[in-house]
Amino acid sequence: MITFLCIFFAATAAFFYLRHRKVRNILRTMVAAVEERRAYLFEEDAGWVKDMGLCRLALQLNELLAEHERSSKQELGYLRQIETTLSNLTEAVLIVDDRSLLVMANSAARELLGLGPDCEGRRLEGVLKSAGFLEFMELAEEGSAPAWQEIEIVRGRDSLFVEVTGARIPESDSEGRPLTLFVLHDISRLKKLENVRRDFVANVSHELRTPVTVIKGFTDTLIEDHEHLKSEEQIRFLQKIYKNVERLHLLLEDLLTLSRLEGEAINLNRQPCSLRKLIHDITENFLPRLNLDEQTLVCDLDPELDIVNVDQIKMSQVLQNTLDNALRYAKGFSRIIVRTSRDGNYFLIEVEDDGCGIPEKDMAHIFERFYRVDKGRSRELGGTGLGLSIVKHVVQLHGGTVAARNVSGGGLCITCRIPIKPPAIKGHLGLVGESVAQ
Structure with missing residues (x-):
């Protein structure tokens, strides 16, 4: 009898132990399913789950996990839509x-x-x-x-x-x-445009004020004191007035040129042009301005480079303004060289002098409108401060670039790099971002 009871209790304990172990394994499997966000597969343990009353729990657990997966996918879809929308803004x-x-x-x-x-x-x-x-x-x-x-x-x-x-x-x-x-x-570009506009208005006002003040002063004197002025003084006053009227005329002409160059509908009349003839014609016009005893103007032209496809009138402006800049501001120069060469599909025009050069701090600004290295001397020499700006924009309209550098031993070299043939795609180049270089 005792042996029977021992066997019975041992069998009962083993049964409940195995049952407890099975329940614990089932619960662990459910917990793992929840943690891994996957459905609980209880087909293999269906009998145990049903016997222990866990069938409803397993079904509810799977429904919750399925609902959670649907919500997660929906939320992820919304997040991806928002992320894609924001990324493409x-x-x-x-x-x-x-x-x-x-x-x-x-x-x-x-x-x-x-x-x-x-x-x-x-x-x-x-x-x-x-x-x-x-x-x-x-x-x-x-x-x-x-x-x-x-x-x-x-x-x-x-x-x-x-x-x-x-x-x-x-x-x-x-x-x-x-x-x-x-x-x-x-709005950085708008701010820059606003600053350019403000500086332009201030510079134009300043440039106009000086000749207008001189003209007004001498005109008032002639009107009020003409009876007491000698004829020599009247002629001197009229010469001063004429000189400042010429200065105003040059300034307005350069302003109109810049206005046309930056216009939206600017067109280049590109035609085959002899670069050698163009340079010789323009340099001849500058010879009378030289002191031939001390100054020379040399043309060092590539013999294999001649016909280029450019707007001849506007290219004449480039050469005239570049040479005029050298003649006016290359203090102490003895020689100016106009040099041409070829660089692949581009041709180079270089105007080099052996004058005083310019400070490196001014190099990045010399193509800006109204920028002058020596403001007092520039006004004394009658410059408008727009010549090199016109050079830059004409070269850009041809699809080229312009730069300046100081020459070893003294002097300045301005280099224009222009396509020999028109670029395949024409585009308008505005004036914002006044680029390199006296």
């Missing part, structure tokens, strides 16, 4: 959380602000150098920011100007914290 978009951590930056923002691939997750203060943007961010988080604000952002050695708008996204991250979305519109 031409405007820069930033999303920042309430701890000033950068949550998202679209490709336009990365390119505009020069952000690296690891920028997300970093504090905004370490990504953007702009006190104005940080102040605007605080106002946007408080809900008191203006509709838009113009902000300057420092990027390397340059400044970037943007119009920024901000909107609060409440309880939008996984932890329920609010996010703030910013849209940045780059």
